[in-house]
Structure formats: C-alpha cells, structure tokens
Amino acid sequence: xxxxxxxMLAVLLVASLVLAACPAPAAPAAEMEADEAPAAxxxxxxxxxxxxxxxxxxxxxxxxxxxxxxxxxxxxxxxxAVIVEDFNSNNECxxxxxxxxxxxxxxxxxxxxASTASGEQPASLIVGYQNDQAFxxxxxxxxxxxxxxxxxxxxxSAEAKADYFAxxxxxxxxxxxxxxxxxxxxxxxxxxxxxxxxxxxxxxxSGPPSTPEEFEEMACAAADANGDGTGGYxxxxxxxxxASWTFALxxxxxxxxxxxxxxxxxxxxxxxxxxxxxxxxxxxxFFTEGYPNPEFAARRAAFTQGSSSGLPFYANDMATIAEExxxxxxxxxxxxxxxxxxxxxxxxxxxxxxxxAGPPEQELAAWLFIKWFTSPENQAQWVEASxxxxxxxxxxxHLSGYVEENPQYGEALALLGFGAYEPQLISYQAVRDAAxxxxxxxxxxxxxxxxxxxxxxxxxxxxxxxxxxVQ
Amino acid sequence: xxxxxxxxxxxxMQETHPAARRAALSRAAIYLVLIVGAAAAIVPFLYTVSxxxxxLTEATGGRALPATPQWTNYVEAWRDAQFSQxxxxxxxxxxxxxxxxxxxxxxxxxxxxxxxxPGKSFxxxxxxxxxxxxxxxxxxxNFITVSWLGRISPVPWINxxxxxxxxxxxxxxxxxxxxxxxxxxxxxxxDSAQIDGSGHLRxxxxxxLPLSSAAVMTLVLFxxxxxxxxxxxxxxxxxxxxxxxxxxxxxVFLDEAGAxxxxxxxxxxxxxxxxxxxxFFTQRHFIDGIATTGLKG
Numbered sequence: 105x106x107x108x109x110x111x112m113l114a115v116l117l118v119a120s121l122v123l124a125a126c127p128a129p130a131a132p133a134a135e136m137e138a139d140e141a142p143a144a145x146x147x148x149x150x151x152x153x154x155x156x157x158x159x160x161x162x163x164x165x166x167x168x169x170x171x172x173x174x175x176x177x178x179x180x181x182x183x184x185a186v187i188v189e190d191f192n193s194n195n196e197c198x199x200x201x202x203x204x205x206x207x208x209x210x211x212x213x214x215x216x217x218a219s220t221a222s223g224e225q226p227a228s229l230i231v232g233y234q235n236d237q238a239f240x241x242x243x244x245x246x247x248x249x250x251x252x253x254x255x256x257x258x259x260x261s262a263e264a265k266a267d268y269f270a271x272x273x274x275x276x277x278x279x280x281x282x283x284x285x286x287x288x289x290x291x292x293x294x295x296x297x298x299x300x301x302x303x304x305x306x307x308x309x310s311g312p313p314s315t316p317e318e319f320e321e322m323a324c325a326a327a328d329a330n331g332d333g334t335g336g337y338x339x340x341x342x343x344x345x346x347a348s349w350t351f352a353l354x355x356x357x358x359x360x361x362x363x364x365x366x367x368x369x370x371x372x373x374x375x376x377x378x379x380x381x382x383x384x385x386x387x388x389x390f391f392t393e394g395y396p397n398p399e400f401a402a403r404r405a406a407f408t409q410g411s412s413s414g415l416p417f418y419a420n421d422m423a424t425i426a427e428e429x430x431x432x433x434x435x436x437x438x439x440x441x442x443x444x445x446x447x448x449x450x451x452x453x454x455x456x457x458x459x460x461a462g463p464p465e466q467e468l469a470a471w472l473f474i475k476w477f478t479s480p481e482n483q484a485q486w487v488e489a490s491x492x493x494x495x496x497x498x499x500x501x502h503l504s505g506y507v508e509e510n511p512q513y514g515e516a517l518a519l520l521g522f523g524a525y526e527p528q529l530i531s532y533q534a535v536r537d538a539a540x541x542x543x544x545x546x547x548x549x550x551x552x553x554x555x556x557x558x559x560x561x562x563x564x565x566x567x568x569x570x571x572x573x574v575q
Numbered sequence: 576x577x578x579x580x581x582x583x584x585x586x587x588m589q590e591t592h593p594a595a596r597r598a599a600l601s602r603a604a605i606y607l608v609l610i611v612g613a614a615a616a617i618v619p620f621l622y623t624v625s626x627x628x629x630x631l632t633e634a635t636g637g638r639a640l641p642a643t644p645q646w647t648n649y650v651e652a653w654r655d656a657q658f659s660q661x662x663x664x665x666x667x668x669x670x671x672x673x674x675x676x677x678x679x680x681x682x683x684x685x686x687x688x689x690x691x692x693p694g695k696s697f698x699x700x701x702x703x704x705x706x707x708x709x710x711x712x713x714x715x716x717n718f719i720t721v722s723w724l725g726r727i728s729p730v731p732w733i734n735x736x737x738x739x740x741x742x743x744x745x746x747x748x749x750x751x752x753x754x755x756x757x758x759x760x761x762x763x764x765x766d767s768a769q770i771d772g773s774g775h776l777r778x779x780x781x782x783x784l785p786l787s788s789a790a791v792m793t794l795v796l797f798x799x800x801x802x803x804x805x806x807x808x809x810x811x812x813x814x815x816x817x818x819x820x821x822x823x824x825x826x827v828f829l830d831e832a833g834a835x836x837x838x839x840x841x842x843x844x845x846x847x848x849x850x851x852x853x854x855f856f857t858q859r860h861f862i863d864g865i866a867t868t869g870l871k872g
Binding site for chain 2: 171173175176177178180204206207208211214215217218219221222224227293393394395397398399401402411413414417420421424425428
C-alpha cells in the first residue's frame with residue numbers, strides 16, 4: 105500500500121467516525137407529544153376514567169404510549185398508518201399507538217425472544233402465530249385477554265362477543281396454559297379452492313365442485329382436455345393443505361382435548377388416498393417452477409388451492425394473461441374445499457395480536473386499541489386496505505361496496521362462518537415441516553397408513569418434548 | 576535409410592500422441608468443469624436480471640425472458656422500497672463497520688503475529704474456534720450485551736449506530752486473515768525499524784500495513800459485503816427506519832400473499848451494484864490477498 109492510499113484510508117476512517125458521532129435521530133414527535141399528554145389530559149372522571157370496581161379497578165389507560173410490532177409492509181403498511189392515525193387523533197383516552205414494522209414473523213419472534221432474554225419487555229403489542237404464543241408463555245411474556253374481554257368497564261358486551269367468529273376466538277385459547285387466551289384475532293385468511301368457471305362450463309359442468317367426487321371428476325376432465333399432463337389440479341403439499349382436506353372430509357388433526365396430534369384419522373387417510381390417486385391418474389400435478397396463479401390463468405390448471413390472501417395476484421394474472429393471449433378474461437372464483445360434511449369446513453388461519461405483560465396501564469391501553477381496531481367500522485376499513493377477512497360478522501354490513509367490486513372476495517367471505525383452525529400447540533412449527541415431508545412421501549408412493557402413523561408419533565413426541573419445558 | 580528415418584519419426588509421433596491426447600483431454604475436462612462452475616455462478620445472476628425486467632405474471636410464472644423489458648421496474652423498486660433513505664443508512668453503517676474492523680483487526684492481528692505474550696496460542700485458538708459458531712447463535716448474547724451497554728452508555732446503542740457496527744469491528748475472520756499476512760513480513764524489517772527508534776504502533780502503521788495492502792483490501796471487501804448485506808441483526812437492534820439498511824427495503828416486496836418478484840429482483844440488482852463496483856476496483860488486491868494468506872484451498 106503506497107503512502108497516498110494509506111492516507112486516503114485514514115481520511116475515510118476519520119470521516120466515518122465523524123459521521124458516527126452525529127447525534128441519534130430525535131424521538132418521533134408523536135412519542136414526545138404522548139409524554140406530555142397525561143399531564144394535560146389527566147382527569148378523574150370522563151369516558152376514560154379508571155374503573156371503580158372489577159379486576160381492572162383503578163388502572164388508568166389515559167395518555168399511554170404503546171408500541172405495536174407488526175409485519176405489514178408496503179401499501180398495506182401505509183393504509184394501516186392512516187387507520188392508526190385515526191385512532192391516535194380521536195381516541196378519548198389520549199392513547200398514542202406507535203405501529204412499527206419489524207420484518208416478518210420470524211424477525212418478530214427473534215426480537216421478542218431476544219428482548220425476553222435480556223430482561224426487557226418487548227413492545228406492548230406484538231404479532232405472531234398461535235404456536236408462538238405458547239413459546240412466549242413459557243417465560244410468561246403474555247397477558248391473558250380474558251381479563252380485559254370480561255371486564256365490566258373495559259370489556260366487550262355480550263352482543264359484541266357473539267359478533268366475533270367463534271372459531272377465530274378459540275384459536276388463541278391454550279389448554280396447556282390453563283386455557284389462557286393469549287392471542288386475539290385482528291384479521292384472518294382462508295384456505296380456498298380457486299376455480300375457472302368459464303372452462304368448467306366449456307367442459308360441461310355448471311359450477312364448482314362441492315364434493316371430493318365432483319372435484320376429482322372435473323379435474324380429470326380438464327386434464328383430459330389439455331392432454332399434456334396439465335389441466336387438472338395443482339397440488340399443494342404443505343401442512344395447511346393437509347389440515348384443510350382433513351377438515352373438509354370431516355376429521356381433525358388435533359385430538360379431542362386439543363393437546364396432541366392425530367394425523368392418522370380416517371379423514372386424513374381418505375384425503376391422501378384421493379390426492380395420490382389424482383396424481384397417479386394425471387388429474388393433478390406439481391408445479392414447482394413458479395407460483396400456481398399464472399398456470400391457473402393460462403388454463404394449465406382448472407383448480408388451484410391456496411390462501412385467500414392471494415386473490416389480488418390471481419386477479420392480476422387472469423387479466424394480464426387474457427390480454428397477452430388476446431381473449432376475454434375467464435370468469436373465475438373461489439369456493440370451499442370440496443367436502444363430505446353437510447356444511448363446508450374451512451381452514452381459517454392468521455396471526456394474532458398479543459399483549460405483552462407489563463405495566464397494567466399499558467396492557468389496558470393496548471387492549472383498548474385492539475377493541476377499537478376490531479370494531480366493525482374499523483375492521484371494514486382494514487379489510488379494504490389489506491384484503492384480509494374480518495373477525496366480526498357485523499363487518500359485512502359495511503363491506504357491500506367492496507364485495508361488489510371484488511366478487512371473489514365476497515364468495516370467500518360467505519364461508520367465514522364455517523371455520524376450523526390448525527393446531528396452536530407449541531410444537532406446531534416443527535410439526536408443519538414433518539407433515540409436509542410426510543405429504544410428499546405419500547405422493548411419491550409411501551404407504552399412506554404407515555406414513556401417517558409415523559407422522560402422528562413424531563408430532564406427539566415433539567409436543568411432549570417441548571412441553572417438558574413447561575413442567 | 577529414408578524409410579527407417581520415417582519409421583523412426585512415425586515411432587516418435589506414436590509415442591508423443593497418447594501424452595498429447597491425454598493433456599488435451601485433461602485440459603478439456605478442466606475447461607468443462609470451469610464452464611459448469613462459471614455457469615452455476617452466472618446463471619442465477621442473469622436470471623435475476625431477467626426477472627427484474629419482467630411484469631409480475633411473467634416473473635411468478637417461471638418464464639426465462641421478458642416479452643418486453645420493463646425498465647420502469649427499477650424506478651418503481653427504488654421508490655417503493657424507499658431506497659434513498661436506506662441507501663444512506665447502509666453507507667454510514669458500512670463505513671463505520673469497515674473502518675472499525677480495519678483498526679481493531681489490524682491491532683489484534685499484529686499482536687498475534689509479531690508479539691509474544693503469555694497464552695498467545697491459547698487465545699488465538701479460542702478466537703479461531705468462534706468461527707465455528709453459526710451467526711444466528713450469537714444474536715441473543717450479542718443483543719443482551721448491546722442492550723446492557725446501551726443502558727450504561729451516554730450514547731444509545733439500540734436504534735443507533737453502535738449496535739449496528741461495533742459488534743462487527745473485531746471479527747475473528749479479519750484477525751486471522753491479517754495475521755496470516757503479517758506473519759510473512761520478514762523479521763529483519765522489525766529489527767531495522769527498532770534501530771530507527773520505531774515502536775510497535777509506528778511499525779504497524781508505517782511498515783506492516785502498507786506492505787499488506789492485498790490483505791487489507793480483502794478485509795475491506797469482505798467487511799463491506801457483510802455490512803452491506805446484513806439484515807437479521809439490523810432488524811433485531813432497530814425498531815424504526817432511522818438506521819435500517821438497504822436490505823430491509825427489499826422486504827417491502829414480500830408479504831404473506833406472495834412476492835412482487837419482479838420488483839424484488841430489480842431491488843436486488845440495485846443493492847448489489849455497490850458491491851460489484853467495489854469488487855471491480857479491488858479485484859487485483861482481493862485475489863492477491865486470498866492467494867497469499869493461506870485462504871485459497
């Protein structure tokens with residue numbers, strides 16, 4: 105290194121250290137205002153005065169600043185910011201919510217675990233799946249929602265409670281943690297069957313299938329029409345698909361008391377048998393080179409299965425490919441997973457919000473935001489921003505315009521009352537991987553009964569191992 | 576005579592042909608392996624470029640080439656990912672990290688290479704053993720450390736440059752890299768420097784570092800790439816966008832419903848450019864550094 109280069113390096117180093125010495129960015133204005141708010145607004149009476157009786161008596165939520173770690177990004181984050189601003193400007197308690205994107209679910213999990221390990225409280229409100237809740241509660245990180253929901257002053261009325269979809273609310277209840285309600289649903293997505301109505305009609309069918317037999321017949325007819333190995337149903341081989349088919353065929357992957365797994369029930373066996381048969385007969389196929397939606401849009405599949413959150417992507421691809429191919433766009437829709445039960449049983453999933461254990465005033469303020477956020481009017485606003493499903497039936501009355509513009513969303517919305525949910529057990533993240541492996545082994549020819557027996561045993565061993573931590 | 580000469584010539588040719596053929600075959604095999612290796616390295620990059628110019632349907636449908644290149648994807652990616660802000664953050668984080676790494680790695684490497692002190696071998700082995708730890712394992716202990724330091728320090732660490740840079744200023748790899756190079760510097764130079772009245776620090780700055788430009792540039796490049804691409808740790812130690820790096824911007828194109836692959840790839844190309852430019856300027860030093868420090872396999 106010659107002398108000039110050395111001095112250039114030295115200057116660069118000094119410059120970087122000078123840059124580093126710049127003061128840290130100032131705290132957000134909202135935070136500062138929130139600190140000043142309590143003094144200005146503190147009152148002993150009024151709409152937000154502390155309760156005088158009940159379990160939350162004397163707790164004053166006024167003027168609290170709460171932080172929400174969430175995973176929403178892009179336009180969804182921008183629209184959420186508008187809703188949050190509405191709350192911050194208009195809530196009578198002077199509560200200030202600071203909604204912060206913290207990456208994805210895994211990033212949030214890492215942050216919560218790191219905060220807990222360092223003895224710090226994570227944000228007052230965090231987002232995560234039901235199995236995350238179980239993990240966090242090993243260290244008693246979370247507050248029980250029931251104390252807020254049932255509170256006579258701050259809780260929900262009987263009418264409001266009944267308005268929440270029961271299956272959504274049940275997901276956050278953990279039998280292995282004294283049935284505490286550790287999560288609350290802000291929104292949901294659903295496993296649905298996407299179908300091409302125009303093509304089905306051309307094949308001689310009047311509409312989408314409602315039973316597995318109809319589904320198989322239609323998929324095989326579409327595959328025959330294409331004759332090149334495509335055309336039928338694009339297989340989805342993960343744990344959510346396995347659970348969805350099990351629910352639709354009248355079974356469950358949880359045992360009766362929701363404390364263990366049952367992957368070898370008759371419904372799961374029947375579902376795997378049907379899907380393997382469809383694969384063998386060329387009525388179903390794997391598409392691994394990309395996402396299934398462009399295949400669906402290009403009539404290389406009459407059916408695909410996936411989350412309802414993919415609706416905008418399907419809509420985009422249907423329009424784009426029809427335009428590229430110089431034809432009218434096919435009519436398409438979403439329907440329930442073909443079922444043997446009298447009514448559909450739909451796999452409905454989604455992350456919950458959780459309140460972390462902390463100062464009671466903050467916990468209560470966090471709850472008041474959730475209560476506001478899940479009110480039908482605000483849910484409707486959030487649904488339009490996010491394309492998620494609401495958690496209260498009453499929201500539908502506020503969505504007529506949106507449903508009219510998005511008919512496929514409306515089709516799925518009508519299925520919300522038929523929800524079932526995947527396990528909320530602590531081991532479910534690992535069990536999901538095991539279920540996907542078993543699903544693939546079956547499709548590659550492994551014995552169905554033996555594979556599902558082994559999966560059940562593995563899943564319960566994983567659960568037992570992790571629950572050993574609780575004891 | 577002529578016949579025997581021809582026979583002799585023919586015999587020589589017959590003797591040399593198999594060896595020449597073997598050499599040619601061997602060379603062909605080497606080129607084949609190199610071509611396959613080069614293709615394995617370049618194809619993903621070319622595919623990224625191709626997808627970055629597609630529309631969403633083409634990108635998610637697994638196509639190889641765009642029907643019509645969508646150059647506006649780059650503008651859209653830059654705008655949507657707020658790269659202007661994150662780009663500057665990454666520049667600051669990278670400069671501080673690399674600058675700090677040069678200082679601390681050079682000092683530690685010099686001590687391990689040129690100085691004698693009790694427990695030197697043990698400490699060096701201990702240092703090297705930290706290379707075996709997966710990075711993710713260090714996150715929680717490091718987070719606990721920076722949280723604690725933030726509590727006792729006048730400067731906040733979380734949501735600020737110290738947590739993003741200081742943990743990476745003394746990497747075991749950097750110390751090892753420089754030490755290997757410093758070991759090759761002849762002892763006679765240190766003897767001469769001592770005769771001239773030089774101490775260790777002056778000798779390091781005026782003699783050792785200028786002679787080690789290849790290793791230093793290699794460390795700069797590795798440090799730059801590491802700091803520029805970091806994502807998990809910055810997310811862990813920041814809660815706001817004020818100090819988040821450019822790689823965080825790419826997340827905006829990924830959500831539960833799927834990925835805006837075309838924009839994500841355009842963003843990836845944008846974030847990759849500074850590294851490519853740096854490599855272009857330091858390529859010769861980098862190769863020298865790898866070749867002369869025992870890192871080459």
